[in-house]
Amino acid sequence: MKKYMKYSAFAIVAVLLLAIAGCGKDNSDGAGGKDEFPKKAITLISPTSAGGGTDAAARALAADVEKHLGQPVGVVNKPGGSGSVGMTEGANANPDGYTATMVIAELTMLEHMGVSSLNQDQMKAVAMINLDPAALTVPADAPYDTLDGFIAYAKAHPGELNVGNAGSGSIWHVAAESLAKNAGIELNHVPFEGAAPAVTALVGGHVDAVTVSPAEVKTHLDAGTLKTLAVMSDKRSDIIPDVPTFTEAGLESETIATWRGITVPKDTPDEIVAILEDAFLKAAKEENFQKFMSSNGLGIELKSSKEFTSFMDENYNYYKEMFAELGLSGK
């Protein structure tokens, strides 16, 4: 008797669950008519941990995009491997448009760093949302006020200036290396775990300069403890419009910047990409998102799917050269 009861309990639970799972399946699999996309909730993968700038931007954007898609957009954090874990998962997701990824600049660098074989070719670009260039920032009481002054000082004291970056091979490390190369100076590169600790060390006077984005030093610029000498971009930053670009300050330089955008898996149909592109770009233009970005000092740079694709390709080739030249390649 007991035996029968045991089995019947098993059976009841199993049937119940299969039934529940079956229902779920019916709802989710009905994406036959592409004209009606989206029919269910969309997942936006953030390849960073909860709390970072990328995560915050993804969440702010997701909240606004919902209105345009008429379906909820949930942010899922998949941190790890300089973003490679989350972005790889995004690239391998079902190409039905229901899984999008917030990609970061590392997408075009990972392969050169030897961390992962992932690159932008495994994704389809939807839209670029944000771009923040590197900027050379020093303590407010430093003995130089211009890029020229900094370079002259570095030439007089070769290898003595400690420049903090966000980790070896990070975009901000590349920025400092490229500055050293272009100006013909010798700098001592000090890696930190991310930009924030590097900025803290600069405020505490433990390093002499950092090459991070204006957003990451904005608080301290306003407080007057730090000053930014020049921005590594072809145009001035909206946050600090008074600061010249590198070229204006007299040193030819490439744009070195971190950026964030939305992608979907490679095989996603173009009609679906177009719907997503439209919704994300619309949301990014709205006041809500603009306010979030500007209050966090993040620069908004919108690019369409097409522009974003060629932008990533350019980036990829540039970093390939750069990493080989700097001897940073992990291979």
Place this chain on the structure above:
Amino acid sequence: MNLLLEGLVNVFQWEVLLFLTFGTILGIIIGSLPGLTSTMGVALMLPLTFGMEPVPGILLLIGVYFGSVYGGSLTAILINTPGTPASAATVMDGYPLTQKGQAHKALTISTLSCAIGGIISVLVLILVAPQLASFALKFSAPESFALALFGLSIVSSIAGKSIVKGLMAGTLGLLIATIGLDPIGGFPRFTFGMPEMTTGIGFIPIMIGLFALSEAFKSMEDIFVEKRVNVVIEKVKLKWVEFKGLIGTILRSAGIGTFTGMIPGAGADIAAFVAYNEAKRFAKNKDEFGKGDMRGVAAPEAAGNSVTGGAMIPLLTLGIPGDAVTAVLLGALMVQGLQPGPMLFESNGPIVYTLFVGMLLANVLLLVFGLLGIRFFTKVLLIPKTILTPLIIMLCVVGAYSLGNNYFDVVVMFIAGVVGYFFKKFEIPASPVILGLILGPMMESNLRRALVMSQGDLSIFYTRPITVVLLSIAVITLFTPLFTKKIMKNS
């Protein structure tokens, strides 16, 4: 003072109170579930605050933050499952107290210590924040390295019966912590070609496995052989005399916690371990530590929760986030148009003091909910082990998964659970592994960063006063238990 009164008035509005209460309760729930950390809780609530007024918005997040740090200790004490890293140290004496049938008492101590520690740290924040903040800035790579080494040195006092086994476990934790990208060179170490391992093995899945899952395996074993392990919940309340004996420990731990919270890169987990060690150092009778000493609960709890106020010091006065949670809070403040930094107090004085009053109130709410809730929380122990154990196993799995929505973490958690089971069999303590995992990365990156900054000159470690002091304490802490054991044996 006027500002404080104004803050008081601002806080006592139904909307503000509602969100603060909601945040605190949500925080306690998030904290008590393994794998859901304070950072995750605050980050999840962040978008909600965008559309809100600054005060209720920020206080909602602060409620979640404070609540989750407290919530982690509930499961740590009741079912040996630290809900957050901050309560990893609480397990050492909290769970033994429960096994002795004194869960009620342990939870009371934990609640009181948390609230008192939290309130003290907020008071420190209100009164002397600017002065302390400039001290926190003195911490550069060599100081942080020395602090990490000091934290590691307490391994000898939490080692338990065999110091060698404790040291071995601690070293194992340190070695596991080196898995992943090398913090200075960016070279992937011991990753066996797996991308999941490039950022290293998270210590939270390991913590869940080592403590909770291994304990579940052991309970299953007891159930199979029908060892009747009847859990008794004695309704022993905390006596006033006992509490008086704890006040010294609580105050000292609150100081340690506030200080640690202030230092960029050091958080509640480290503070709790250090406070535990100091409680043991100051105790006359050390024998009960690890077997259910009340001080062993009070110290990590008070320290863990007082980190919250400490971490707000550099955040509000300098705009420097000391850890991941305050980094999210920094974003939340900026969205609200509040620019943390020296100017914040002048430009937004009333709001800042409203936040201060709100923080004090959040701690009072913790006390109220905690004390009222104890009767319900202890009900968990009334669930028969045969049913509770499978549920704990499920919670371990779902907790490890939800940490990063990552299946890999579940596998890590399972392996740690099996290893933890053998640790129990071989009487190897698990806490040193966690200690090594938490402090290993901090020690390594700062040691090597210091050497990069000094370009290889070792004098950076003995010419800076804070570094020298911390390194000396570290050496003393590491070797004291070795000698006292010798002396005890001889006498």
Place this chain on the structure above:
Amino acid sequence: MKVPHITSGIVSIFIGGFFYFLTMDFPKLNNTETGPAFLPRIYCGLLVVFGLILFIQGILDKNKEVKKEKTFLFALLSMGIVCLYIVVMPYVGFYISTALTLVALLLFSKIRSILTLVSVPVGALLFVYVVFELLLKVQIPSGSLFL
């Protein structure tokens, strides 16, 4: 003889040795004073030293060995169930695998009441669904078989 000491000593020496062997491939970086292998090698050395001490302590110990418990097999069984649970999860999804595991563990714990066998898994899954999936927006794996 103390078997736990000897066993953990040997394992420790083995881990130390194995990881030390792995560090042989680590590059020497020119821009830093200490390479990626610097600290791992120290840790490996320490593990070997502590392992040796434990091993010697274990051999020299004069106390008679404590009688071995025969409960180990039961623990192994529960580990097996959990292992199966985790292996199967990606395919059939969290909810089904969890329900089956819970029922299996309850049955092995000699619980025969149908009410318990049904209500515990259903209640637990409902809790996970409401708290983790609805409230905290955790994406619980639904299993590749159903995608």
